[in-house]
Structure formats: structure tokens, C-alpha cells
Amino acid sequence: MAIAVVCLLSSCFYDVEQELYPADLCDTANVSFSNHVSVTIETYCLSCHSQISSSTIGGGIVLENYSGVKAMADNGRLLSAVSYDGNASTMPKGGSQIPSCDIAFIKAWVVLGAPNN
Numbered sequence: 001m002a003i004a005v006v007c008l009l010s011s012c013f014y015d016v017e018q019e020l021y022p023a024d025l026c027d028t029a030n031v032s033f034s035n036h037v038s039v040t041i042e043t044y045c046l047s048c049h050s051q052i053s054s055s056t057i058g059g060g061i062v063l064e065n066y067s068g069v070k071a072m073a074d075n076g077r078l079l080s081a082v083s084y085d086g087n088a089s090t091m092p093k094g095g096s097q098i099p100s101c102d103i104a105f106i107k108a109w110v111v112l113g114a115p116n117n
């Protein structure tokens, strides 16, 4: 009985800690285009920003390859759109904001100069 109570308590604590401190689980030190940024874009953006999978391309902006994403990273609109900073339309358009950790990875990658890594 005592063991069951301890297990319940510790799993509860773990859940709460994850909610309160998501940044701890979001280590952007090794951010890369191929492992992080392109995966996020594939998940949330290509339904509207791909020549292959979209019937109309949002704003004419293609994000399915590095050069397309790089252009939006360099002009600041990629980060503005996902971070809701007021300088671009909020993306994903009509959806809810992407997880803060994904935004942190995009930001870290842009700060590095948006390398093709």
C-alpha cells in the first residue's frame, strides 16, 4: 500500500513538473535544420506551403525545401509568424500556435544564421 502511494505521488509530481518547466526538456544546443526545423514544418506547415501536397500555396511561400525556409528565416517572417510577434500573419494560419519548444528550436536556428545542417 505504501509503495503504491509513493508511486502515485511521484508520477503526479513528474507530470506537474513537466507542465511547469517545459523549457528544461527543450535543449536547443544542437539545433539543426534536418532534425528539428524541417520536422516541425513538415508537421504543421506543409499542408499549405508545399508544391507537392497543397492545391494552393499559402502566400506563394514554399517551405518544403531548405532554400524556401531559408528565405523566410532571413527576412524574419518565419520566426515572426510562429512566435506571434505581430510582424507577420500568425502561422499555422487558422490553427493554434505550435508548441513553445518548437518555436525555441526555430528561434535558435535563425539566430545561428539558419544553416543547412
Ligand code: HEC
Residues within 6 Å of the ligand: 041, 044, 045, 046, 047, 048, 049, 057, 058, 059, 060, 061, 072, 077, 078, 081, 082, 087, 088, 089, 090, 091, 092, 093, 094, 095, 098
Ligand atoms: C491552413 C494553411 C496554412 C498553414 C497550415 C500554414 N500557413 Fe503559412 N500562410 C498561409 C497563407 C494563406 C499565407 C499568406 C498570408 C496570409 O494569408 O496570412 C501564409 C503566409 C505565411 C508566411 C508569410 C507571413 C507574412 O505575414 O508575410 C510565413 C512566414 C508562413 N506562412 C509560414 C508558415 C509556417 C512556418 C507554418 C507552420 C508553422 C505555416 N505557415 C502554416 C497558409 C498557411
